[in-house]
Amino acid sequence: MGQSSYGNIPERRSFLKLLGVAGVTAGAAALGIVPSLQAAPLGAVQPEETVEATLTRLFGSRTLNPAGDKIKLELPLIAENGAVVPIKVDSSLPMTANNYVKSIYIISDKNRRPLNAKVNFTPEAGKAYFAANLRLGKSGNVRAIAEMSDGTLYQAMQEVKVTVGGCGG
Amino acid sequence: MSEIGKVRMRVxxxxxxxxxxxxxxxxxxxxxxxxxxxxxxxIEKNYNFVYKVVATYNGKKILEVETTQSVSQNPLFAFPLKVDEPGVLKVAFTDTQGKTYEGTAEIKF
Structure with missing residues (x-):
């Protein structure tokens, strides 16, 4: 067993080296060519975006009404590990067949791609509640924006201080 | 890593x-x-992450979550469900490799 794995080492090294070369080439390709959105696979790298750009892309020029007590946003004040930041969005907004929360957007301002998740509800859910664990790159505001079925937007926002970023190098 | 796609549910x-x-x-x-x-x-490559989560109850859609890479590893989601009748809750996770993982839970009174 020991002997055979020893024998494999040179092979593995050259393989790793090959991998490294492939990585560099891919990086160079990224510089030169911008892949078209349709052709790109689902897991392809999305371009970086500022939070303003995200908000414009998602909502255009629609106004974001302050949510007040309609949306309760639960986040830690200080997140020691940016890789796992629990978030809870609880709202008292109506959830009836013709007036309901269509979507909740979770957006963290300082992330490379600010949109964390978008939750599309149906009235079957009974109420608009959602909890997940987020990755946060840096300290900054995290917003939960609720979009009603008639298009009204409500925004709740809280700042989270991140000790160690969770989005890798 | 052999456990990828193991879905656990608590109802x-x-x-x-x-x-x-x-x-x-x-x-x-x-x-x-x-x-x-x-x-x-x-580095450009096809990153593997869950991009869609769909929850259905007795075949009726409850909610759909569009997730991105800025959701933690081994993601945990909590969502509401209005139970009018007993049935089966199904949650399907789809990742960018085209794989779908499902979890089901039976709800009784």
Whole structure:
């Protein structure tokens, strides 16, 4: 067993080296060519975006009404590990067949791609509640924006201080 | 890593018709994040992460979550469910490799 794995080492090294070369080439390709959105696979790298750009892309020029007590946003004040930041969005907004929360957007301002998740509800859910664990790159505001079925937007926002970023190098 | 796609669900038992329960579901998944090489350039590849979560109850859609890479590894989601009748809750996770993982839970009174 020991002997055979020893024998494999040179092979593995050259393989790793090959991998490294492939990585560099891919990086160079990224510089030169911008892949078209349709052709790109689902897991392809999305371009970086500022939070303003995200908000414009998602909502255009629609106004974001302050949510007040309609949306309760639960986040830690200080997140020691940016890789796992629990978030809870609880709202008292109506959830009836013709007036309901269509979507909740979770957006963290300082992330490379600010949109964390978008939750599309149906009235079957009974109420608009959602909890997940987020990755946060840096300290900054995290917003939960609720979009009603008639298009009204409500925004709740809280700042989270991140000790160690969770989005890798 | 052999456990990728293992879905766990926790559903409280509703006590009466029409009660809204909070369902919690967890999937084992790496949710790969964008990697960079030594000079800080983003490495282009097809990253493997869950991009769609669909929850249905007795075939009726409850909610759909569009997730991105900025959701933690082994993501945990909690969402409400209004239980009007006993049935089967199904949650399907789809990742960018085209794989779909499902978890089901039966709800009784």
């Amino acid at each position: 409280p038992t509703p006590t009466k018709k029409g009660e809204i329960v909070t369902v919690r579901t967890l999937i084992t998944h790496p949710m790969e994040i964008v990697k960079r090489d030594k000079v800080g350039k983003v």
